[in-house]
Amino acid sequence: MGLLSIIRKVKAKEKECRLLILGLDNAGKTTILKKFNGEDINTISPTLGFNIKTLSHRGYLLNCWDVGGQQTIRSYWRNYFEATDGLIWVVDSADRVRIEDCKRELDNLMSQEKLAGASLMIFANKQDLAGAMSTDEIGEALGLNGEKFKTRHWSIVACSAVEGGGLLEGMDWMTDDISSRIFMLS
Amino acid sequence: MDKVDFGCLEDSGEEILIDGGDSNVSEEDQYFDEIVGALENILMLEEFNDLQNDFCEQHCEVFEDTEESKLVYTDLFSQYTELIEGYIIGRLTLEIDDFSMDKFGALLADRQDEITGDVFDMLMSFTDFEEFKSLMLSHKNQGEGFSGGIDGCLGIVSKENFAVGGTGAGIEASPMKMAAAGRKDVLSPASREAKDAGLSP
Numbered sequence: 298m299g300l301l302s303i304i305r306k307v308k309a310k311e312k313e314c315r316l317l318i319l320g321l322d323n324a325g326k327t328t329i330l331k332k333f334n335g336e337d338i339n340t341i342s343p344t345l346g347f348n349i350k351t352l353s354h355r356g357y358l359l360n361c362w363d364v365g366g367q368q369t370i371r372s373y374w375r376n377y378f379e380a381t382d383g384l385i386w387v388v389d390s391a392d393r394v395r396i397e398d399c400k401r402e403l404d405n406l407m408s409q410e411k412l413a414g415a416s417l418m419i420f421a422n423k424q425d426l427a428g429a430m431s432t433d434e435i436g437e438a439l440g441l442n443g444e445k446f447k448t449r450h451w452s453i454v455a456c457s458a459v460e461g462g463g464l465l466e467g468m469d470w471m472t473d474d475i476s477s478r479i480f481m482l483s
Numbered sequence: 484m485d486k487v488d489f490g491c492l493e494d495s496g497e498e499i500l501i502d503g504g505d506s507n508v509s510e511e512d513q514y515f516d517e518i519v520g521a522l523e524n525i526l527m528l529e530e531f532n533d534l535q536n537d538f539c540e541q542h543c544e545v546f547e548d549t550e551e552s553k554l555v556y557t558d559l560f561s562q563y564t565e566l567i568e569g570y571i572i573g574r575l576t577l578e579i580d581d582f583s584m585d586k587f588g589a590l591l592a593d594r595q596d597e598i599t600g601d602v603f604d605m606l607m608s609f610t611d612f613e614e615f616k617s618l619m620l621s622h623k624n625q626g627e628g629f630s631g632g633i634d635g636c637l638g639i640v641s642k643e644n645f646a647v648g649g650t651g652a653g654i655e656a657s658p659m660k661m662a663a664a665g666r667k668d669v670l671s672p673a674s675r676e677a678k679d680a681g682l683s684p
């Protein structure tokens with residue numbers, strides 16, 4: 298590790314963590330982040346770059362990085378892996394057509410060494426839409442009971458970014474899991 | 484990464500005074516203090532300031548004042564931190580006989596409560612993406628006026644400081660604060676005037 302990252306690590310406020318929000322385009326990543334932060338969600342356009350927000354949640358500072366998910370820019374995701382404590386994977390539960398794509402991209406992330414220690418929170422988003430897949434269906438489709446997830450701390454939570462349901466539960470799980478791993482507040 | 488010539492500096496022979504008579508000061512503490520003292524000096528060097536300004540001027544054009552960031556900012560940010568870190572480590576290696584990042588890193592980790600103050604605040608700020616983005620935006624907005632104003636300010640500060648002999652005491656607080664303030668105070672009257680007078684595009 299270099300000088301600057303050492304200083305950052307030693308000086309970082311105790312309860313600060315870095316969350317990376319990824320998923321296919323149109324999954325609702327930006328909407329989740331803005332809704333959770335109490336911002337207007339009616340004027341969100343597709344993310345071509347990335348957004349950063351620092352949220353304060355239950356005494357933790359969450360540095361959230363929301364990176365665009367269009368196919369052409371997924372290769373840039375790797376530039377955001379460094380020092381990630383938690384990965385939030387957002388799924389459009391109504392998008393059955395692309396659930397295979399969704400699985401492939403998630404599998405790819407799970408094999409990234411830099412994300413090996415990150416907690417994984419899967420938001421089964423858009424539950425308000427008719428025909429949305431349940432968390433069981435999505436878990437099945439993503440192979441969450443398979444070998445790749447054996448050693449991973451993961452959870453899947455049903456949510457609707459537009460209505461707000463489920464967001465708190467997911468964020469609570471994430472902060473709990475990270476704090477039990479990293480901060481060891483016993 | 485840009486190459487930096489370390490040979491052209493006059494103040495590199497400076498040493499921080501340590502009270503050799505105090506037997507409570509361990510060798511580790513001395514080593515640590517020596518490096519922190521050197522860091523203080525390095526961060527105030529005109530050459531270091533120029534390095535930052537040049538980078539900002541070269542790359543600020545692509546930055547826009549929108550909430551969403553472009554992917555290319557991330558690449559530029561890592562180039563920026565690499566440039567700065569490379570320069571600092573290069574100078575430390577020159578100025579401290581047996582400088583070892585591993586050793587210094589371990590000492591830093593042991594001194595969580597001690598690493599406060601301007602030097603460490605400034606080093607921390609180099610790792611903050613949001614600060615980087617606003618620095619680039621202010622360079623873009625100020626154009627030539629910005630860098631001219633700040634260069635002048637820093638130049639005067641460091642010359643004065645080194646002229647009093649660099650005994651350590653004078654280096655501690657004020658110049659660093661001015662340097663930091665200068666970087667943020669992008670709408671200083673001087674630079675605004677320069678802009679109004681048509682000195683910048």
Ligand SMILES: Nc1nc2c(ncn2[C@@H]2O[C@H](COP(=O)(O)OP(=O)(O)O)[C@@H](O)[C@H]2O)c(=O)[nH]1
Pocket residue numbers: 320321322323324325326327328329341342343344366387422423424425426456457458459460
């Ligand atoms: N019905 C419904 N639409 C949603 C929900 N979350 C996001 N959307 C819509 O899905 C579209 C894509 O959202 P966005 O946040 O831009 O997705 P991103 O590309 O993953 O950042 C937008 O039109 C949102 O309004 C949800 O929970 N329910």
Ligand SMILES: [Mg+2]
Pocket residue numbers: 326327328342343344363364365
């Ligand atoms: Mg988005």
